[in-house]
Amino acid sequence: MLLTSFTVAQTGVTELTKEEKIVGLSKIWSEVSYNFANFDLSKIDWDEAYKSYISKVLETKTTEEYYNELKKMVALLKDSHTNVYYPDPNYAKPPLRTRLIESKLIITRVSNDALRKQNIEVGDEIIEINKTNALDYGRTNVMPYQGSSTLQDLNIRTYTYFLFYGNANEKIELKIRKKNNFVFTTSISRRLKSDYEYKTYELRITKDKVAYLKINDFENNNYKDIFDSLYVKLLPSKALIIDIRENDGGNSEQGFYVLSHLIDKNTLSAKSRTRQSISLRKARGLGDNWLEIAPDTICPISKKIKYLKPVIVLTGAQTLSAGEDFLVAFDNSKRGIKIGQTTGGSTGQPLFFNLPGGGSFRVCTKRDAYPDGKEFVGLGIFPDIRIQETVKSIQTKHDLVLEKAIEILKKK
Numbered sequence: 001m002l003l004t005s006f007t008v009a010q011t012g013v014t015e016l017t018k019e020e021k022i023v024g025l026s027k028i029w030s031e032v033s034y035n036f037a038n039f040d041l042s043k044i045d046w047d048e049a050y051k052s053y054i055s056k057v058l059e060t061k062t063t064e065e066y067y068n069e070l071k072k073m074v075a076l077l078k079d080s081h082t083n084v085y086y087p088d089p090n091y092a093k094p095p096l097r098t099r100l101i102e103s104k105l106i107i108t109r110v111s112n113d114a115l116r117k118q119n120i121e122v123g124d125e126i127i128e129i130n131k132t133n134a135l136d137y138g139r140t141n142v143m144p145y146q147g148s149s150t151l152q153d154l155n156i157r158t159y160t161y162f163l164f165y166g167n168a169n170e171k172i173e174l175k176i177r178k179k180n181n182f183v184f185t186t187s188i189s190r191r192l193k194s195d196y197e198y199k200t201y202e203l204r205i206t207k208d209k210v211a212y213l214k215i216n217d218f219e220n221n222n223y224k225d226i227f228d229s230l231y232v233k234l235l236p237s238k239a240l241i242i243d244i245r246e247n248d249g250g251n252s253e254q255g256f257y258v259l260s261h262l263i264d265k266n267t268l269s270a271k272s273r274t275r276q277s278i279s280l281r282k283a284r285g286l287g288d289n290w291l292e293i294a295p296d297t298i299c300p301i302s303k304k305i306k307y308l309k310p311v312i313v314l315t316g317a318q319t320l321s322a323g324e325d326f327l328v329a330f331d332n333s334k335r336g337i338k339i340g341q342t343t344g345g346s347t348g349q350p351l352f353f354n355l356p357g358g359g360s361f362r363v364c365t366k367r368d369a370y371p372d373g374k375e376f377v378g379l380g381i382f383p384d385i386r387i388q389e390t391v392k393s394i395q396t397k398h399d400l401v402l403e404k405a406i407e408i409l410k411k412k
Contacts, residue, residue, distance in 0.1 A: 021057045037274060038348075070355070080345075111194040203230045319343040345380035
């Protein structure tokens with residue numbers, strides 16, 4: 001969801017009047033003031049932020065500059081589900097995936113032959129972007145526009161999702177260091193198409209009969225048919241690994257459907273709360289209160305064989321939103337352990353609004369927690385066994401997290 005909705009494609013973007021700029025800014029301030037669920041985490045004086053940005057938005061010369069200021073103001077809320085989206089359709093990023101590993105910017109996926117022919121490979125380190133130190137480039141040009149409730153999610157948004165995002169007509173100059181320390185400079189286009197074959201679900205069975213199920217999102221509307229077709233294939237396995245390290249959310253019900261096949265007794269999802277504005281309370285000086293929403297009960301699947309063999313779930317900093325809702329329910333079910341890195345630490349139902357000039361905005365309206373009240377928004381969900389990637393593991397194509405999971409299952 002975060003990636004697919006980053007821009008709202010519009011045509012004929014026009015420059016905004018001063019009145020329109022104030023209307024857009026005021027709409028964001030008002031809707032956040034009324035709906036936002038996480039002010040205690042952002043620790044910001046929202047009224048002061050609004051006042052300080054009035055002059056900033058009025059001084060902008062273009063619609064793009066205006067939206068950049070809106071994004072920077074909303075980023076102050078430090079929430080991954082509260083964002084501003086550009087109206088400009090002429091934005092793109094090259095089919096190159098990177099990650100911050102051991103304080104280095106490492107290439108983790110190359111998805112175009114033109115890039116491969118330029119000697120760009122997985123494991124290479126990017127040391128400069130447009131003649132600027134790569135990490136400084138991210139801190140200056142990307143990070144100030146990202147709303148994140150945790151450092152791990154902020155780094156993912158800065159150095160994985162949006163690092164190369166920009167004007168599709170402008171190329172990017174990269175200085176790259178190979179693993180043999182050879183350094184070269186090359187220029188790449190944002191218009192290159194990806195040849196990466198993306199799938200919501202991926203399944204393979206190891207020679208030791210361990211089923212590895214990678215679930216990249218919970219957004220596929222055909223999820224029941226897809227999962228059901230794979231479930232039959234994984235049933236004969238001796239153990240199951242579910243990899244949601246790159247799952248940044250979607251519809252929580254999809255994760256609960258998967259979990260319903262792995263349990264033999266009811267389990268609970270996260271509980272939630274949302275702000276409830278009652279005028280009479282305000283008149284009496286009591287302010288808003290919270291509407292508490294009880295956890296859902298996830299029941300075992302009926303009329304099917306249940307998978308009750310050992311299960312391990314792999315987690316990472318990209319695991320977010322509905323991915324984290326799945327983990328809360330998995331934890332409550334006591335069905336297995338989690339291995340990997342701490343998750344992104346943000347979930348909640350966003351409310352969308354249109355903005356002047358064709359862009360849009362969303363605000364997080366819901367705060368989730370474990371049924372016993374334990375918080376994970378603003379913290380992340382911690383794995384039972386923490387395994388960090390290394391530059392060497394990427395270069396040698398060793399998946400340390402997956403290897404650890406298989407090692408544990410073999411002992412079982």
